[in-house]
Amino acid sequence: MFREVFEKYSWEDVLRDIYAKTAADVEHALNTRKRGLDDFMALISPAAAPYLEQMAQLSHRITQKRFGKTIQLYAPLYLSNECQNICTYCGFSLDNKLRRKTLTGMEMMQEVEYLKQQGFDHVLLVTGEANKTVGVDYLRNAIRMLRPHFANISIEVQPLDQEDYEQLIAEGLYAVLVYQETYHKDNYKQYHPKGKKSNFDYRLATPDRLGNAGIHKIGLGVLIGLEDWRADNFFTALHISYLERNFWQTKYSISFPRLRPAEGLIEPKVAISDKELVQLICAWRIYNEELELSISTRESALFRDHIIQLGATTISAGSRTNPGGYAVEPESLEQFSIDDDRTVAQVRDMIQHKGYKPVWKDWDRFETNQHISHAV
Numbered sequence: 001m002f003r004e005v006f007e008k009y010s011w012e013d014v015l016r017d018i019y020a021k022t023a024a025d026v027e028h029a030l031n032t033r034k035r036g037l038d039d040f041m042a043l044i045s046p047a048a049a050p051y052l053e054q055m056a057q058l059s060h061r062i063t064q065k066r067f068g069k070t071i072q073l074y075a076p077l078y079l080s081n082e083c084q085n086i087c088t089y090c091g092f093s094l095d096n097k098l099r100r101k102t103l104t105g106m107e108m109m110q111e112v113e114y115l116k117q118q119g120f121d122h123v124l125l126v127t128g129e130a131n132k133t134v135g136v137d138y139l140r141n142a143i144r145m146l147r148p149h150f151a152n153i154s155i156e157v158q159p160l161d162q163e164d165y166e167q168l169i170a171e172g173l174y175a176v177l178v179y180q181e182t183y184h185k186d187n188y189k190q191y192h193p194k195g196k197k198s199n200f201d202y203r204l205a206t207p208d209r210l211g212n213a214g215i216h217k218i219g220l221g222v223l224i225g226l227e228d229w230r231a232d233n234f235f236t237a238l239h240i241s242y243l244e245r246n247f248w249q250t251k252y253s254i255s256f257p258r259l260r261p262a263e264g265l266i267e268p269k270v271a272i273s274d275k276e277l278v279q280l281i282c283a284w285r286i287y288n289e290e291l292e293l294s295i296s297t298r299e300s301a302l303f304r305d306h307i308i309q310l311g312a313t314t315i316s317a318g319s320r321t322n323p324g325g326y327a328v329e330p331e332s333l334e335q336f337s338i339d340d341d342r343t344v345a346q347v348r349d350m351i352q353h354k355g356y357k358p359v360w361k362d363w364d365r366f367e368t369n370q371h372i373s374h375a376v
Contacts, residue, residue: 001208002242003201009238011184014041015231021045030054035287040237043283044230052279059282059311066289071351072314072359073344074122074154075115076296078323079103079142083128085195087181089223089259092128094195101323102133105145112149114327118318118344121360122152124177126321129158129197136164140171147172154219158196159206165213177219177255178206183235184227191226207239211247218243218252219294224277225259225268233280237287253292253314254284258299274303278310285311297338304340305350317347 021042029039030051042048048055080102083092091098103111115123125142127134134157143153154175155168165176182188185200192198207218220239222232240252256277259268272280284293294314295307304315319338320326342350351358 001205002239003204005238005242006183006204006235009235011186011231014234015228017041018045018230018234021047023047023050026051030058030286037234037237037241040283040287041234043286044233044280048279048283049275052275052282055279055282055286056310059285060309062285062289063311063313067313069356070359071308071312071356072122072292073120073317073348073351074124074152074314075118075120075344076124076126076156076316076319076321077108077111077115078126078321078325079108079138080127080130080134081323082130082133083195084130085128085197086193087195087197088191088193089181089226101329102127102138103323103328105141107324107328108142108145110327111324112146116149119348119360120344121150122154123150124154124156124316126156127158129195131158131196134158136160136167140167143168143171143173154217156219159203160209162209162213165210165215169213169215173215175217175219175251175253176210176215177221177253178203178210179219179221179223179255179257180204180236180239181223182226183222183232183239187227207243208246211243211250215250217292218247218250219255220252221255221257223257223259224272225270228270229272229276229280233284237284240288240291251292252290253294255294255296256281257296277303278307281307281311297340299339301340301342301350305354308351308354308356315347317342318344 018041025042026048029035029042032039043055081092082100082102083094086094123146139155139157146153152174153172154177155173156177159178180203181191188200189198197203207220210218220236222236236254243250243252258272281293284291292313293311295304295312296316297319308315321338348358
C-alpha cells in the first residue's frame, strides 16, 4: 500500500529539501540520462527558475519524441451536483445553498447528443460525492448508456471500493481521475471538515484499489492553491513512482487544477504564477516521459495556446461544469468558473494552427504501438 511509503516522508523535510536545491542539482537533473525523485525535486525548486527556457526546450523535444504533434481532446460531462461533503474550495459543497440536480437518463442523452455534434469521442463523467444519489448503480447505468456513443469513458467521482471499480470496468470504464487535493495530512481535514472525503487514508488508498481492480488508466493531481505546490507535487511524483512499480500495466496522467472562483469557496492559500506553472509542467515531462499531462479550461486561452507546445498532451474544450450545462440547463450553477471559454471549433482550429493534430479518442493498442515506433 502506498500509505507505507507515504509515512516514511515528512512534509517539512520534503519542503526543506526542495528549497535547498542548488543550480548544480538542476543542471544534473537536466543533463542526466536517468532521472529520479531527487532530480524532480531540483526541477520544481526555486533554483530551477533561471533554467526555465532550457527546461521548456527539453520538455518540448521529449513530448514530440513520445507523443508526436498530437493533442487529445475530451469533454467533461457533469451528471450531478449533489454532494454529501463539505469542502471549503468547491461550489458543490454541502453547505452551499444551491439547487441540486442529477441528470436523468433522458437528460444524459441530450447532453450526449450535443457532445457528439461537437466531435467528442472521449468523455469524462463528473459528479459530486453522494453515494445514495450517484452511487455505483447510477454510474454503472450511465456508463452502460454512454458506451455505444463514446470510444473512451472516464470518471471523476467519489472514491469507491475495489469491487465497485471492477463492476464499472466490466461495463466499459477506461480511466478514473482521483485527486488527493493535498498530501498535507495535518491540514487536509481543515479543507474537508465533513463527509466521507474527510477520510484522508481512504482517499490515499484509492489508486491502490484501482490498480488491483485492473483499471486501464489512473489520473492523479492536487488542487494548486491549498498548500505549497512544490511539496504537493513531490508527493504526487512519489505516488506515481510507487504505482508504476506496482501496477506497471496501467497508464497514468497528471492534471494541474488551480483553485478557481466558485460559490462560497476559500481564497488560495498559496499562489502559483503562470511562469511557475510552466516550470511545474515541464518538470513533470522531463521527469517522466510516459505521463499524459492534462490542462483544463480552468486556464486561460493564452496559457493553453502556449502550453501545448511545452508538454501538455490532453486538453478539454468548450467545457461546462454544471449538470446539464451543454443542452439541458446551460444557466445552472457551475462547480467553478472556467477561464478559456472558446468554442470547441475555436480550440480545434488553434491546435491545427499550431501545427498539431487534434485527436478525438485514445489510440487503440495497434495505433499506439505504431505511433510510438514511428515517433522514436
